[in-house]
Amino acid sequence: SIERNVHSLPEEVFIIPYSLAKSFGAQIYSIAVKPSNFSRIYQMAEDLANVLTGVNIYAGLNKKIFFYIKGVGYEFHGWELIFIPLIIAAFIILNSMLSSVYERTREIAIYSAIGLSPLHIAGLLLAESIVYAIIGSVLGYTMGIVGYPILINLGIFPSDIPLNYSSSWVIITLSVCILVTLLSTLYPMYKASKLATPSIERAWKIPTKPKENEWTIPLPFVAATEREALGILMFLKEFFEAHAVERTDAVFATKDMEYYEENKSKILVMTVRLAPFEMGVVQEVHIKAESSPEGERYHFGIYLKRLDGYLRIWKMSNRKFADEIRKQLLIWRGLSPKDKEEYMARAPELIKQLRTEGEEQNG
Template sequence: MIGSLYEKRKEIGIYASLGLAPTHAVIMTFSEGLAYSLIGSILGYIVACTISFTVQLMGLSLPIDIASPYLPMVLVFSIVVSGLASIYPSLETFKQVTPSLRRRWKIPTKPRGNEWYIALPFTSTSLEESLGFLEYLSEYFENVVTKDFKVDSRPIMEVRREKEKCTAVLSLVVRLPPYDAAISELVKVISAPSRDGRITLGVRSELKTGKRHLWISGHRGFIDHIRKQLLMWKGLKREEKALYIRRGLRHLRERHAT
C-alpha cells in the first residue's frame, strides 16, 4: 500500500488541484486497502480448497473442513489486519491533500476595456515542454464538445523568434454562452520567456462581439477549461508528452526554415 501511495502521488496531487477534499482522499486510499484485503482473502481461501482437493485426489491426506467456524474468523481477522495496515497510507494521503479555504484557483487579473490577459499557473525551464502543451491544447480545442464554449475557427499555431527569444502563440476564435447573445472573442494562448529565463503561459483575449458583462462571465468558464487541461498535461506519461513535444518542435523548425 505504501508503494502504491508513492506511485500515485502525482495523481493525488492532480485530484487535489481539481478540488478533492482530504477526507475523500482518505476514503479512497482506505477503500483500496480494504478491497485488496477482501480479494486476497477470498482468493487465498479458494486456492487452499483447490490444493486440498487436488492432494486428496492424488491419494494423500490433507483434509480441510469447509464448514469450520474458524474459517470466517480467519477471513475477518485478515481483513481487519489489512484494514489496520491501510491506516498509515491513508494518513499520508490526508497530509498530501492540504485543505484550503479557497478550493478553486482564482483569476489574478481583471479585464481592461475589451481586452483581458490572464497569467496561467504554469512555469517551465523548457521551451520544448511549453510547445508540447500548446500542441496538446490545440488538439483539445479541435475535438472538444462542451456547453461552456464553442470553437469557431481551427486553432492556429505560430512560433516567433526575436533576439534569440522564442514566443509561441495559439490563436482561435471562441463563442461563449448565452449563444443567442452572439458573444465571440479572439483568444491567444501565449508561451513566452520571462526576465528570469523561465517560460510562462498566459491567455490574451479580446471581445469581438456581444455585451461586455456577459463576455466576462463566460470567459471565466473558458479559462477554467484551459487550467484543467494544464493539470491533465502534468499528469500525462512521458511518452505521451514526447509526442506533442515533437509536433511543437516541428513548428519551430518550419519557422527557422522560412
C-alpha cells in the same frame, strides 16, 4: 374464512329475518353487538380485534366511533445498550483515519502537485472508508454466522437464543455500521483537503480581473524548456481543434487558429465563441508561452479580447474557458514521456502548417 370491506349496492340488498336467511343457507358477514353494559364496549372491541385477524371492528358510543384492527408494529428496545459501544467504535475509526491522513502527508502533497484538487483528495479518502466499511461489515456478518455454533458448542453463548441471519435487522445493523464508519471519516476528509491546499481556497480561481474588453489571465504552469513549451502549444492546438464545432455540452467553439512569435514569446491565436452560444459572445484568444528573464523557463498565460456579446456573460463564460485550458495543462503533466516527446517532435511541422494557413487567411 372472514372477508373484510365487502360492500353491496342498495338495490342488491333484501332485508329479511335471520331465521329465513339461515334457511336459505346464508352466511354471517357482519355482526352487530349491543352490550348490556355500555361502559365495557371499548374493551369488548379491543378483545375482538386481538382474537380476529384482519377484521374491522367498529365501536360507537356517545356519537363517537372508534376503529379497531389487529396489525403488525415494531418497537425498539436496547438502543441504550449499543449507543456507548457505537460512540467508542466511531472514535476508534476517527483516530485510525486521522493517523492514516498524517502518515500520508507526502502522498497527499504529491497528489496536489500533479493537479488533484482538495475535493478529489477528500474523495479518495471517502472511497477508502467506503471500502473499509463494506468489507468490515461483511466480514463481521460472516464471522457471526461461523462463530455462533462454535460459541454454543463451547458453552459461551446460550443455545436457547436463536439467531435469524435473514432478518431485515441484519440489513439495519450493517447499514448502521457503514454509516458510523462514513461519519467518522468526515473530519479526516476535511483535514486531508486542508493538507492539499492549506488556505481558504478550495478550488482554482482566476487571480486577475478584466480591464474593459481585455483580460490577461496567468496560468499556474511553467515549461522547463522552449521545446517543451512548443510541445504544449501543439497539445493545446489538438484540444482546440476538437472544439471547432458548437455542441450543446461544449464550453466553447474555435476557428481561424494561427501561430506567431513575438519578443521570445510563443503565441497561439484563435477566435472563440463562448457558451451559451445563443448569447453571441465572441472573443480573440492568445495562448502565450512567455520566456522568463533568464531565458530557460516559459510561463503560460491567456490574453482575451472581447469582440462581441454582453460584458457580464463574457466574464462569466471565461471562468469555465480558462479552467478548461488549465485542466489540459494538468493532463499534459500526466502524459508519458513518450507521448510528450511525440508532441515536441511534431511541433516544428505543425507550427509551419499554422503559419501557412494564417498567411493564406490574411492574404
